[in-house]
Amino acid sequence: MFSKSTILVGIALAALSSSAFAQENFPAETIRLVVPFAAGGQTDIMARLLADAMSKDLGQQIVVENIGGAGGTIGAANVAQSTADGYSLLFGTVGTQVVNEFTMPDLSYDSATDFTPIALAATATAVIVANPDFEANSIADLIELAKAKPGEIQYTTPGIGTSGHLAMELLEYTAGIDLVAVPYQGGAPATTDLIAGHMQLGVDGLPGQLAQITSGALKALGTSGKQRDPSAPDIPAIAETVQGLEATAWYALVGPKDMPADIVEKLNAAANTALQSADLAQKYSDMGISVGGGSATDLAGFIDAETIKWKDVVAAAGITAD
Incomplete structure (x- = not known):
């Protein structure tokens, strides 16, 4: 006869063995990658390209699921509330992981504690653009003009x-100037007003403005990366001023918090393999996007640094989602 304690120990060991086997053979089924925005946008396209490339390396399909709404927070x-087994992942952004x-x-989740970092997928710079008739032609000009007209531009x-x-x-915040933000429902209507001269100055993601800059419909004052963007090397970085x-x-x-380390390692390796491929890098480059990469630890440190930076800026600017 087996004692009750012996049976319980056996059950526990079997459970541990089953869990270890599942992790060792991960992934054994389809993975879902949640994009927290509507289908068809730039974020969605980027996620699908990465998912396809990672699927080939992992030997299992990664299916993109669009769960949009509330600035990405619903997705x-x-x-965040899913099982931490590696089969539910998020294509997160600076908004969902920091700013929100x-x-x-x-907010129904804690950005700092409810997720497991896996890999940085990509980065993209913003660009300050203006109607060709706007009197400032550079970031230095803009700063000088803003200091002469605080709160007016x-x-x-x-x-x-x-x-x-x-x-x-x-x-x-950094230059000590005071400008007035006029929010639009997306970049397209804002661009239309800039080209028409109804507004003189604007800011948007560089990929969406390259065509207008190239055609001369808008002029670029500066990009927001640490260095000039490879897709627009003639535009100075704001950091130069x-x-x-x-x-x-x-x-x-x-992914959700507390994911097993070996699953994180497998997903990180697959992501890096995909991001280092010439095919994906070229597709991202064509969109004005730079591929990411690096370890899960690298991403955790990056998110920590972004959190510190944006907390101060958001507080100083009084930004709310209302």
Whole structure:
């Protein structure tokens, strides 16, 4: 006869063995990658390209699921509340992983503790653009003009808390100037007003503005990366005038908190293999996007640094999601 304690120990060991086997053979089924925005947008396209490339390396399909709404928070919350087995992942952004924490007081998840970092997928810079008739032709000109007219110069943004808006707020915070944000429902209507001359100054993601800049419909004053963007090397980086300024949109692969380390390692390796491929790098480059990469630890440190930076900027600017 087996004692009750012997049976319980046997059950526990069997459970541990089954769990270890499942992790060792991960992935054994389809993985879902939640994009917290609607299908068809740039974030969605980027996620699908990465998912396809990673699927080939992992030997299992990664299916993109679009769960949009509330600035990405609905999709992010869905993943945060999922089982931490590696089969539910999030294509997170600077908004879902950092900024929303400071602009949405009723957020249903904790950005800092409810996710497991896996890999940085990509980065993209913002660009400050202007109607050709705008009197400033450079970042230095803009700063001088803003100091002469504090609180008078308006600029378009694709929305409150977007990467472009944050880039401009960081410029104001760092350069000590006061501009007025005019939020639009997306970049397209803002661009239309800039070209028509209804607005003179704006900020948006560089990929969406390259065609207008190239055609001369708008002029570029500066990009928000640490250095000039490879897709537009003739446009000066704002950091050439305002030392140290860097404000990039970024996209990262994350999962629910407490994911097993070996599963994180497998997903990170697959992501890096995909991101290092010439095919994916070229597709991202064609969109004005730079591939990411690095370890899960690298991503955790990056998110920590972004959190510190944007917390101060959001507070100083008084940005809310209302």
